[in-house]
């Protein structure tokens with residue numbers, strides 16, 4: 001049987017955090033003899049990227065990591081990358097007319113304001129998110145013990161049981177109502193958090209909504225020098241070969257073996273600077289969203305069993321060096337706010353605006369908060385008159401356009417992880433929630449799953465009651 005032999009070549013399409021961590025985990029699992037090729041049509045890092053403003057680099061895509069994102073934590077430790085915290089922030093929430101929430105310098109005043117406006121909703125939310133994270137953390141134990149899952153649904157179910165499965169099928173608004181949170185809390189705090197993180201409303205699924213709310217925790221961090229350094233570091237550490245080129249198609253081919261018999265391989269065609277090329281692989285991992293305008297890969301002779309190719313949400317990140325217009329937000333001069341989130345109001349042309357620092361730490365600037373560099377997230381590009389409303393004056397602008405994350409629309413049917421016998425889809429997991437750690441979890445799952453399927457080790461795939469079973473394993 002051909003599959004008794006070890007595979008000799010694996011292709012990974014995409015060098016974002018998903019593809020680069022896949023290369024890293026594949027090397028761990030398959031050992032030093034296998035050839036791993038990572039194809040990238042653009043920049044290593046993908047949606048982890050920086051923009052240049054006046055000679056300084058700022059995070060334009062994935063910018064923050066949660067303290068309990070253990071794969072990301074391990075990566076920076078193994079790669080010896082220094083990390084930093086985003087620094088102090090002073091939060092305001094603007095509803096299009098006025099600030100409905102304005103953080104103060106004083107802890108006690110903030111506490112009283114929260115209690116006055118939202119009762120115990122804040123406290124309950126932190127506990128609710130902690131409960132979700134407790135379940136979320138189970139995946140690390142499963143993966144340490146080599147367990148894998150053949151679908152995103154089974155992976156999430158193993159982590160959080162029916163609680164996670166239900167969250168995928170209802171909105172964060174419904175989820176929070178059922179959990180007893182007030183409408184005012186959902187309209188102000190939950191809505192503002194969804195708008196800054198996913199540029200969508202409280203109609204996104206309850207799972208991604210809970211992931212988004214976890215960003216209100218303390219201890220968030222980023223990589224000094226830029227988060228994309230993790231991707232280049234992982235590719236280097238995995239001794240994978242990086243191939244600059246656009247993968248255009250994948251087709252299964254049957255080839256004779258030297259020892260007699262035949263072997264099934266995948267022919268991967270790609271465009272590089274030297275023209276069209278192709279290579280043969282035993283296993284292919286697609287580490288990019290399969291949606292229009294993002295990857296455009298053709299699968300020849302078969303249709304991947306994806307019912308619904310998701311649209312990705314356009315997000316524009318606009319960086320402005322200038323003096324913020326405090327009166328626009330109804331903020332007394334001098335305005336002390338460093339982050340303004342917004343609630344759902346059709347009149348609003350932006351989702352959030354926040355002061356940002358370069359990815360490389362520098363001596364603290366003596367400039368007042370009004371003269372900092374600001375990052376604005378919006379769904380449409382900002383016009384000049386809109387910038388004039390937000391700023392009293394500005395002297396530099398830099399813009400990055402993204403197809404950022406899926407347009408979430410529960411109930412969600414997750415795309416499959418197994419697209420064909422030995423073709424795996426890493427970004428299936430993004431339909432549950434898009435975040436760096438989600439791609440890394442999916443990468444490890446696929447490294448394990450592909451290995452177990454190759455060697456027919458079915459006792460490490462889709463096992464039930466893992467939490468109970470692992471209690472007895474050391």
Ligand SMILES: Cc1cc2nc3c(=O)[nH]c(=O)nc-3n(C[C@H](O)[C@H](O)[C@H](O)COP(=O)(O)OP(=O)(O)OC[C@H]3O[C@@H](n4cnc5c(N)ncnc54)[C@H](O)[C@@H]3O)c2cc1C
Nearest residue numbers: 014016017018041046047061062063064247295404435436
């Ligand atoms: C504005 C923004 C803010 C975000 N903020 C955060 C945050 O703070 N924290 C967080 O955890 N997450 C955040 N995210 C989400 C996070 O960035 C993504 O979930 C994560 O980076 C996805 O990584 P990936 O490797 O799966 O996909 P990608 O990074 O998209 O990588 C796919 C790669 O494949 C390449 N590719 C595509 N097609 C082909 C082809 N045919 N041939 C060869 N190469 C191809 C692409 O060029 C790309 O480099 C944010 C995303 C955006 C856009």
Ligand SMILES: CC(C)=CCC/C(C)=C/CC/C(C)=C/CSC[C@H](N)C(=O)O
Nearest residue numbers: 063064065066196197211214435437438
């Ligand atoms: C996967 C778990 C449990 C936690 C991850 C939490 C997290 C960091 C999610 C990312 C959410 C996201 C897409 C944020 C985008 S905006 C980030 C930031 N506010 C910015 O201004 O860049």
